[in-house]
Amino acid sequence: MDRHCHHFGGNRRHLRAVPEVWEAVIVQPTLHETLLQQEPIIEMTRLTKKYGEQTAVNQLDLTIAKGEVFGLLGPNGAGKTTTILMMLGLTEPSGGKVRVCGLDPTRQPLEVKRRVGYMPDDVGFYEDRTALDNLMLTARLNGIAPGEARVQAMELLERVGLQHALGKKVGAFSRGMRQRLGIADVLIKKPEVIILDEPTLGIDPEGVRELLQLIEQLSRNEGLTVLLSSHHLHQVQQICDRVGLFVQGKLIASGNIESLAKQLDDEGKITVELSASPWTSELEARLAGLDGILSYQGPEQPFPAAGSAQPAEAVLVSTRDLTSDAARAVLESGALLHSIRRKQYGLDDIYHRYFEGGGQLGRSNNIQ
Numbered sequence: 477m478d479r480h481c482h483h484f485g486g487n488r489r490h491l492r493a494v495p496e497v498w499e500a501v502i503v504q505p506t507l508h509e510t511l512l513q514q515e516p517i518i519e520m521t522r523l524t525k526k527y528g529e530q531t532a533v534n535q536l537d538l539t540i541a542k543g544e545v546f547g548l549l550g551p552n553g554a555g556k557t558t559t560i561l562m563m564l565g566l567t568e569p570s571g572g573k574v575r576v577c578g579l580d581p582t583r584q585p586l587e588v589k590r591r592v593g594y595m596p597d598d599v600g601f602y603e604d605r606t607a608l609d610n611l612m613l614t615a616r617l618n619g620i621a622p623g624e625a626r627v628q629a630m631e632l633l634e635r636v637g638l639q640h641a642l643g644k645k646v647g648a649f650s651r652g653m654r655q656r657l658g659i660a661d662v663l664i665k666k667p668e669v670i671i672l673d674e675p676t677l678g679i680d681p682e683g684v685r686e687l688l689q690l691i692e693q694l695s696r697n698e699g700l701t702v703l704l705s706s707h708h709l710h711q712v713q714q715i716c717d718r719v720g721l722f723v724q725g726k727l728i729a730s731g732n733i734e735s736l737a738k739q740l741d742d743e744g745k746i747t748v749e750l751s752a753s754p755w756t757s758e759l760e761a762r763l764a765g766l767d768g769i770l771s772y773q774g775p776e777q778p779f780p781a782a783g784s785a786q787p788a789e790a791v792l793v794s795t796r797d798l799t800s801d802a803a804r805a806v807l808e809s810g811a812l813l814h815s816i817r818r819k820q821y822g823l824d825d826i827y828h829r830y831f832e833g834g835g836q837l838g839r840s841n842n843i844q
């Protein structure tokens with residue numbers, strides 16, 4: 477394998493005849509794509525943690541790539557924090573293996589600590605000291621010389637948008653400001669991985685948006701690997717490359733939103749929603765009679781009067797995508813098509829399906 481295969485992964489297939497020197501120019505992927513094709517940075521194999529009789533983390537297999545933003549999602553007590561603690565070497569696994577940056581956190585906890593920044597859900601600061609003082613203190617604790625510590629602290633405060641508050645006592649900070657300072661605090665030792673436990677907890681929507689943007693930028697621009705645990709589906713959906721769904725110590729599914737949604741589709745049912753006018757018996761008959769239709773739900777009769785601009789709506793379910801057939805049926809019946817779309821599953825649907833549906837999917841049949 478030549479050295480380009482490593483970086484360009486699948487793209488290389490199409491480029492066999494291209495001189496090496498041009499490859500980088502032609503298929504230059506975004507930094508982020510490149511990073512995601514690189515080596516794994518966190519690897520867990522059958523990782524298990526028991527507290528007495530209780531299994532907090534149960535045979536977890538999960539690999540996270542360098543530069544990835546990964547969301548650990550799950551209800552209270554699912555095992556997210558225990559998993560994080562094992563990655564940091566703060567609690568010892570009962571079984572299985574975990575490697576972080578190629579290191580064993582149980583045996584090399586200090587090495588791991590140097591390379592991984594951890595922000596717990598409630599970061600502790602010296603409340604009566606300024607933001608700058610707090611950061612400089614962390615820098616000093618990480619062996620950075622005083623002059624350099626000041627420069628780095630100032631730079632980081634600017635990067636997290638707190639330059640205006642550097643002289644303010646942390647006790648007077650809002651929750652959002654504290655979280656930003658928390659991120660600066662983990663970045664000061666220039667980690668390869670940052671782990672954030674519920675970073676957006678208790679922050680107002682605008683603050684959440686800004687904080688997520690900051691986290692995303694860190695990953696996209698600097699290749700930082702980010703692991704964040706959250707209950708907030710919509711937030712996770714915005715910035716994570718992949719999410720892992722935890723239930724009762726087990727990872728019941730992982731992937732990007734599209735692939736999780738596809739697993740829902742793969743259950744064999746695709747829903748198409750449409751609206752059209754005027755609604756007629758002929759249109760209804762055409763839609764309800766489409767090849768492969770499993771269920772048809774249309775407007776109540778009597779339909780809006782012919783000539784009425786008021787559109788009526790229908791929902792079609794099938795094992796195949798009926799979007800184009802349904803569109804044709806509407807037009808052939810002489811009606812106007814107002815809208816048509818294949819229903820896209822969001823993280824909410826996925827979450828409810830996996831967590832509240834009690835394991836309807838094949839992969840989740842191991843929930844106890």
Ligand SMILES: Nc1ncnc2c1ncn2[C@@H]1O[C@H](COP(=O)(O)OP(=O)(O)OP(=O)(O)O)[C@@H](O)[C@H]1O
Nearest residue numbers: 527530531532550551552553554555556557558559
């Ligand atoms: N030190 C401990 N001793 C005994 N049991 C524990 C300990 N820490 C965690 N547990 C149990 O292990 C399970 C997993 O807990 P964990 O804190 O990892 O879940 P979580 O997904 O992080 O939940 P949350 O979102 O509430 O933080 C829970 O049932 C919890 O009660």
